[in-house]
Amino acid sequence: MNEPTDPVRLVVACHDGRGHTGKLAAAVRQGAQGVAGVDVAAIAVDEITSEQWFQLDEAHAVIFGAPTYMGSASAAFHQFAEASSRRWLTRRWQDKLAAGFTNSGAKAGDKSGTLGYFTTFAAQHGMVWINLGLRSGWCSSNGSEYDLNRLGFSHGAAAQSNIDEGPELMHKADLETAEYLGRRVAEYARIVVAGKRALSL
Numbered sequence: 001m002n003e004p005t006d007p008v009r010l011v012v013a014c015h016d017g018r019g020h021t022g023k024l025a026a027a028v029r030q031g032a033q034g035v036a037g038v039d040v041a042a043i044a045v046d047e048i049t050s051e052q053w054f055q056l057d058e059a060h061a062v063i064f065g066a067p068t069y070m071g072s073a074s075a076a077f078h079q080f081a082e083a084s085s086r087r088w089l090t091r092r093w094q095d096k097l098a099a100g101f102t103n104s105g106a107k108a109g110d111k112s113g114t115l116g117y118f119t120t121f122a123a124q125h126g127m128v129w130i131n132l133g134l135r136s137g138w139c140s141s142n143g144s145e146y147d148l149n150r151l152g153f154s155h156g157a158a159a160q161s162n163i164d165e166g167p168e169l170m171h172k173a174d175l176e177t178a179e180y181l182g183r184r185v186a187e188y189a190r191i192v193v194a195g196k197r198a199l200s201l
């Protein structure tokens with residue numbers, strides 16, 4: 001059991017293709033880091049070490065991220081997911097909190113394929129999925145592209161990056177939406193960990 005003084009441990013486990021998804025991951029981490037009592041770590045899933053597998057085993061919450069390539073998470077993320085099957089066998093990630101984010105070239109871009117895949121991946125491990133928790137933005141005459149969740153995804157945070165531009169030009173609203181997700185997951189992780197400690201679970 002965790003000691004009452006142990007920090008809540010949150011890991012952002014991401015494949016960054018060409019910088020855009022990495023920038024989104026940084027925004028997710030920034031949101032989570034703003035929550036008191038939560039330790040936030042980053043793992044590049046395509047370069048994961050044995051220590052980092054252990055770090056995932058010890059986390060209370062994991063936020064998965066990958067670019068959308070050909071309508072799903074990138075191959076590097078799928079490789080990591082397949083490698084996690086050893087954890088699946090022993091239920092090491094059972095009941096951890098999970099969430100996800102992605103980025104693609106088109107506004108919709110089949111990002112639902114990636115976010116849906118993340119939810120299935122987390123469910124296979126017995127993790128508890130936390131959705132974005134924001135209504136769709138930019139969908140009324142009063143809305144604007146600067147609304148949070150401007151692209152209108154529910155399962156996680158979604159971003160759009162023009163394929164001929166670098167990560168420095170990523171949309172402000174997408175980065176803020178990613179930050180919101182990080183904060184939301186960190187807050188839930190605090191609540192769940194405090195509840196388990198109070199109930200001696």
Ligand SMILES: Cc1cc2nc3c(=O)[nH]c(=O)nc-3n(C[C@H](O)[C@H](O)[C@H](O)COP(=O)(O)O)c2cc1C
Binds near residue numbers: 070104
């Ligand atoms: C192999 C490949 C497949 C892609 N497939 C999609 C896709 O299915 N939908 C989409 O909207 N954009 C697609 N894109 C565009 C990327 O999602 C987009 O450039 C994104 O910003 C990449 O993020 P990254 O810098 O982390 O790689 C694809 C790009 C590549 C290289």
